Amino acid sequence: MKPSLVLKMGQQLTMTPQLQQAIRLLQLSTLDLQQEIQEALDSNPMLEREEDGDDFSHADPMAEAADQNGEGPSASQTSSDNLYEEPTHNADNLEEGDWGERIPSELPVDTAWEDIYQTSASSLPSNDDDDWDFTTRTSSGVSLQSHLLWQLNLAPMSDTDRLIATTLIDCINDQGYLEESLEEVLESLDPELDVELDEIEVVLHRIQQFEPAGIGARNLSECLLLQLRQLPEQTAWLEQAKQLVSNYLDVLGNRDYSLLMRRMKLKEDELRQVIELVQSLNPRPGSQIEASEPEYVVPDVIVRKHNDRWLVELNQEAMPRLRVNAQYAGFVKRADSSADNTFMRNQLQEARWFIKSLLSRNETLMKVATQIVEHQRGFLDHGDEAMKPLVLHDIAEAVGMHESTISRVTTQKYMHTPRGIYELKYFFSSHVSTAEGGECSSTAIRAIIKKLVAAENPKKPLSDSKIAGLLEAQGIQVARRTIAKYRESLGIAPSSERKRL
Structure with missing residues (x-):
């Protein structure tokens, strides 16, 4: 075989730059699209934003002709359309703060421009204005560590204790718990400081008195106990709640209420009030300090x-x-x-x-x-x-x-x-067949499951098999594994964990 030239004709689909741009704009969110439009306005002088007060009935006929014929007016013609007569101002009628004041040829010696004329800073509302909120306009998200360090700067302590406190604060995670043990913190400090383990624990107790309540705890039991200690002493069932989180937190997690009543020697109504007090606490105190700025959804x-x-x-x-x-x-x-x-x-x-x-x-x-x-x-x-x-x-x-x-x-x-x-x-959602031959949306099934769980008996919560039976009675045939998948997607715990008094 020897090489030869062959002429072939065919069709090939190619994406033009305009089509690529249209597809890219189509998949952008509203916020990304606004940023893209702003970049286009900054880079292309031919684009401008259409304002609400613009009157298009008096459009420039020269521009329309240029748009059709590709020829525009001269620079002198265009600039003449923009001429206007500046209104005259009487200096005697000028109010205080008016920008139309007369400007002398020279300023007095040793003076600044702000001493004589208004600047942009003078346009800020005064402190007496109730509508002006400086914090909401200038504040940004604060991290948990910076919030704790701010409180540390206000606490009187020695330089060594302050160094220990700074190290402990660095070891606190976003949930508010101390990730490192005290022994590991001691190893990370300089041996020349001659710090003992008891000193680190004393400084930790100081940090645990900071806000938010429960910060710096080493486990869930200590976190809840710290919050209970900051409640008023006259709080109802406070001592029983301390006893519960200190000794029987694992029993509470297993929902073994009969064992709790026997060990704590409480009746059912009394135990319910103790559990309600414990459930009012925050198991993740660090989450109260939001470091990131809120993101808002703009509907399209x-x-x-x-x-x-x-x-x-x-x-x-x-x-x-x-x-x-x-x-x-x-x-x-x-x-x-x-x-x-x-x-x-x-x-x-x-x-x-x-x-x-x-x-x-x-x-x-x-x-x-x-x-x-x-x-x-x-x-x-x-x-x-x-x-x-x-x-x-x-x-x-x-x-x-x-x-x-x-x-x-x-x-x-x-x-x-x-x-x-x-x-x-x-x-958009998938479908599940019904007994009558129709179809039911998976979103609708999730809503029905949520409704059934909300109306269930707290002492005897519905199992996945029982929910599947109730749906089958309504003509919706769903497997138990599918019910479990939908329940987990809704954030609903299993029946063993939903048991209440």
Whole structure:
């Protein structure tokens, strides 16, 4: 065989940069999309944000002509449209703090600009303003260690004890427990300090008096006991609660209430009140100090009911509106091939494609959200128990798109409904066959399980087999293992751990 040249014709699907941009925008969340739009506004001079007060009925005709013919007005023509007459101010009528005050040619010697004229700092509200809250506008998340170190700086102690306390605070985890033993803390200190184990334990007791209550404990029993010691002495059943967490915490964990009543010599009602006091404590005191800033969910779609009809609309406040800057677009000339004109033409094309991709994203999101609402009207009217089975393929067929597109649209997109804010993927669930030959959504089954557990007898909680029997009586055939899986996904403990007095 010898090499030869062969001419072949064929078709190949390639993704253009515009299509890649549209797909990327489609899978972005609202917060990521806002950041992407801001980056586009900063990098492309042809893009500008459309404000609510803009009047488009008086659009620049020169810009429209430039948009159609590719030729814009000269710089002198464009700048003449922006001329305005500055209003005159009477110096005698100026109020205190007005920015229109006259500026002399020179300032007095040894003076600063802030001494004579207003600055941005003067626009801050005064301390007498009740609406001004400095903390809420300037505070940030505080870690547990920094919170404890702040209290340590206020506590009087020697330099050696302060060093020991700092080491102990570093060994406290986010839940508020001391991870290292006192012996390990002693080994980590400098031997020249000549510190003994008793000194470390004394400093630990000082730290355990800090806020939040129960901090620095070495186990759960000590954590609960520290919190009980900070309660008022007249608290009902306080001594019995201390006895319970000190000696019988493992028996309480096994739900062996009869053994507890015998050992503590309490009646059932008395033991119930003691357990209620223990359950009011926080087993993870460190979780009260939140180090990270809260993350807020911005809904993409708003669903509301009007005249017995469910209406779907985009959240306009979360979707910035963009347009092409008419003035800059008017500078583009079709016949000019200079570097500046080529740059502006490319920027104009990118701006148009970016706006088109945003419109395509919003249109696709509206189509998918409308079909979801159409399928899940029962959920909107009656709740989780009326949720219908729904998969990506059903929506893809309804809107005429691929399942991968539906998956991108429903990821990190949220819908605001009268029942709360839900991610679009929440409305998709698998199905289970019923006795009548129909289908029941797994979300509806979880809601039924949650309802059955909430109404069960605390002394005799429902087992997984019993729940499966109750569902079968309703015509829903679910295996016991499936019930256990749904129960665990809901965070519901097994029947042996749900037993109450």
